[in-house]
Amino acid sequence: MNLKIIRTDQVYRQVLALSPEQGEALFRKEVLAPFRGKFARQGLSIEAGQGADALQILSLANLTPFNLRPEHSADIEALDDSVYQELEKAFHLAIDSFEQAGIHPPCKEYVLAILLGKAESPVMRLNDNYLGEGGIPGYIFLSLVPSQETLRRLPAALAHECNHNVRYQFVDWQQGALKELMIAEGLAENFVLKLYGPDYLGPWVTKTDLATLDSLIKPKIKANLDISNLYGAAPYLYGDELTQVQGGRPVGLPYAAGYSCGYHLVRYYLKKTGLSVEEASLKTADEILAQVPEFWEQPTSQL
Secondary structure (H helix, E strand, C coil): CEEEEECHHHHHHHHHCCCHHHHHHHHHHHHHHHHHHHHHHCCCECCCCCCCEHHHHHCCCECCCCCCCHHHHHHHHHCCHHHHHHHHHHHHHHHHHHHHCCCCCCCCEEEEEEEEECCCCHHHHHCCCEEEECCCCCEEEEEECCCHHHHHHHHHHHHHHHHHHHHCCCCCCHHHCHHHHHHHHHHHHHHHHHHHCHHHCCHHHHCCCHHHHHHHHHHHHHHCCCCCCHHHHHHHHHCHHHHHHCCCCCCCCCCCHHHHHHHHHHHHHHHHHCCCHHHHCCCCHHHHHHHCHHHHCCCHHHC
16 A cells, blocks of 8 residues: 655645745645545535635634744644654554455555644634544545644544545445444544554543433434435534534534444444454445444443
8 A cells, every 4th residue: 555645744834934825826736736536526626716625624623824824833843754654654554454354445545644733723622633534535634733642642543534544445425324424433433442442532432421322312313313414414423512613503412422322333333243343344334233223222331
């Protein structure tokens, strides 16, 4: 497998030394252009003034030429060689885990970039200042506000996104159906659990206690599993706070409700079936759900 890492630290430094117009042009060329295929599938343009602008979207939660300032220099310096070396190792660890399970992803070329998150962004705050995007095969973004803790967790975040990346080379994402998104997030976090252990599970899992999961989240998710589009599914996946930040309508669920539900469902599925998380990652949501109907009715602690 070939991994192309975009050294965004170098690009950020160059942007600070250029005029706003030159910095924007450089960022579009060096950071966005390698992700052209990803953005095209999302209906976004990497060129200004040609439809929905990928750079404008990224600027909502990340530092880009639109909002980068000299005071961000310390954050740029935090993205040093050791960070990229650790991520390259983490990428190959994740892909090798699938290969060793006899699963050979057809995609051989991958692109990875780290974006600096905006510390004032509600999205960053709710996600403990790190997150990722890897649902389109061949492309992975990671975002963080650098700190000792977020840098420590970055390889695990990459493993999470690698799981998505491999899954969607074999399984259709069903236009963002709730059951598929929930299962996909559950698989990705169980993959993190296998490779890095429970200390590296993301806040999208660890912030939810089992009492809330059983009394509130599971009943509401179960009742809405037939939602078949991303717009309708997102509030159940992300919870009210993130939904409202993004201009959506709350549905009465806590932060990352669908993530925590998916994590515990998939964990039980793996226990019940004896499959590895790599093998399970190639199963459809319907195949997984069919094996664990009791998950919805029994206390999670007893499964």
